[in-house]
Each structure stands twice: as C-alpha cells, then as structure tokens.
Amino acid sequence: MGHEFMGIVEELGSAVKAVRAGDRVVVPFSISCGGCEWCRRRLPTQCTTTGRAVFGGRFGKVFPGGQAERIRVPFADYLCERVPPTMTDDDALFLGDILSTAYCCAENGGIRPGDVVAVFGAGPVGLLAMQSAQLFGPARVFAVDRVDYRLALAAELGAEPVNVDTSDPAEQVRALTDGRGPDVVLECVGHETPFTQAIQAVRAGGAVSSVGVYVETTMGFQAREAITHTMPLKDTPHGYAIFDRKEDRAIKVMLKP
Numbered sequence: 001m002g003h004e005f006m007g008i009v010e011e012l013g014s015a016v017k018a019v020r021a022g023d024r025v026v027v028p029f030s031i032s033c034g035g036c037e038w039c040r041r042r043l044p045t046q047c048t049t050t051g052r053a054v055f056g057g058r059f060g061k062v063f064p065g066g067q068a069e070r071i072r073v074p075f076a077d078y079l080c081e082r083v084p085p086t087m088t089d090d091d092a093l094f095l096g097d098i099l100s101t102a103y104c105c106a107e108n109g110g111i112r113p114g115d116v117v118a119v120f121g122a123g124p125v126g127l128l129a130m131q132s133a134q135l136f137g138p139a140r141v142f143a144v145d146r147v148d149y150r151l152a153l154a155a156e157l158g159a160e161p162v163n164v165d166t167s168d169p170a171e172q173v174r175a176l177t178d179g180r181g182p183d184v185v186l187e188c189v190g191h192e193t194p195f196t197q198a199i200q201a202v203r204a205g206g207a208v209s210s211v212g213v214y215v216e217t218t219m220g221f222q223a224r225e226a227i228t229h230t231m232p233l234k235d236t237p238h239g240y241a242i243f244d245r246k247e248d249r250a251i252k253v254m255l256k257p
C-alpha cells in the first residue's frame with residue numbers, strides 16, 4: 001500500500017550524494033539497488049539486493065509505503081528522480097508506477113506505424129497504455145473493458161470501445177478487423193481470462209504484451225487525466241472503497257498528506 005508517491009527531500013543519509021534537501025522527487029514503486037545484475041539490465045523490479053521489494057509491499061525486504069507524511073527512501077541516489085520545476089505533481093506522480101508500467105507494456109509490444117492495437121483493460125494502466133500506444137503511430141486502437149465510464153474515457157482518448165459483456169471480446173476484435181485480429185495486444189488487466197482472450201484475439205505472428213515494469217521517466221503526456229479524485233490522507237479508506245466498487249467514476253485516487 002502506498003507504493004506510488006512523491007515528495008520533498010527533508011533529510012539525507014550519509015551515503016547520499018546526488019540528492020539534496022529541498023529537491024522535489026518522484027520515486028519508483030519498486031525498491032532496487034542500481035548495482036546488481038538485474039538493475040544493470042534495466043530490470044530493477046527483479047533486483048536481487050532488495051529481493052524485489054516494493055514500497056509498502058510484502059516481497060523481499062519490507063519497507064513502509066508512502067501513505068504517510070514522511071517516508072524513508074533507500075538507495076536514494078538511484079531511486080529519487082528530480083522533478084523539473086515546470087512539471088506539476090499531478091503529471092509527475094505516475095512516473096513512479098502506472099505510467100512507466102503502461103509505457104513499458106506498449107514499448108514491449110513492438111507497435112509499428114499502421115498497426116492495429118487492442119488494449120485489454122481500461123483501468124489506470126490500460127488508459128495510459130492506450131496513450132502510450134498512440135506514440136508509436138498505430139492505425140487503430142481498441143479499448144476492451146466492461147465498465148462504461150472507462151470505455152467512454154478510452155473513446156475520448158481516441159480508442160474504439162469494445163464491451164466484453166456484449167460477446168466474446170476476442171471474437172469482437174477479430175470481427176472488427178475483418179477476421180484478421182490486431183497486430184499487437186496489450187494485456188493490462190492481470191488476470192488469466194483476459195490474458196487468454198488476448199492470445200485468442202491477436203493476429204497470426206502478432207505480439208501479446210502483458211504488463212511488465214521498469215522505470216521510464218522521459219515521457220510527457222496527460223497522465224493527470226487518470227486522476228479522478230484527490231483527497232486527504234484521512235479519507236484513504238473511502239478512496240479505496242470507491243476504487244474497489246468502481247463508484248463515482250473512480251479511476252485513480254490521489255492522496256495529499
């Protein structure tokens with residue numbers, strides 16, 4: 001819990017060299033050392049030094065999460081990314097998880113100009129994956145989900161909505177592409193059923209990219225559109241409740257301590 005956060009640096013450990021007090025920084029959700037084999041291969045979520053630890057998570061070494069007024073960030077020189085003064089908190093926050101995850105998903109799909117792309121899942125990651133996919137110049141992008149307001153938002157972002165409750169989404173997507181299937185399917189749900197449907201939908205020899213994670217901080221687009229609610233720390237349970245129940249058009253809830 002609280003793996004996605006940013007803040008102002010208040011105090012430094014003695015080993016920290018690159019970060020200064022007063023810096024406004026965003027931090028990736030996964031805790032990595034920067035020096036092991038996997039970090040050097042740009043797979044920091046597989047860091048063996050921390051045992052693939054996540055802020056507020058339960059794998060590897062345990063570190064508290066960011067739903068708090070202060071947090072200790074280990075490996076601060078490697079993990080803290082200074083936010084340029086021209087960038088708002090709303091735009092920077094998601095670099096730590098959902099935007100980098102979504103971009104990575106699209107990049108790994110190997111989308112080429114003119115490709116047809118289907119994105120399974122129109123939650124926070126799926127919506128950002130659709131925007132990421134657009135950067136690679138596809139001819140069409142389909143958004144596959146069952147929640148109407150999320151499909152409506154996907155349509156506003158230029159995707160063609162496909163509702164999984166209407167009929168088998170793999171068949172729908174194939175029918176919409178003259179039986180051929182999309183060149184690339186981005187699977188942003190993380191469950192077995194949509195993963196299977198993604199494989200059934202994709203064209204012969206196409207690519208299915210299921211979400212993987214690394215830190216990418218150079219993209220600049222409208223991540224803040226995913227924020228539907230901003231609330232103080234004390235309202236956290238309410239934020240989780242509306243997100244879980246998909247009430248009040250919730251997509252992403254931001255907490256401001």
Ligand SMILES: [Zn+2]
Pocket residue numbers: 032033034035036037038039044046047048049050
């Ligand atoms: Zn490492």
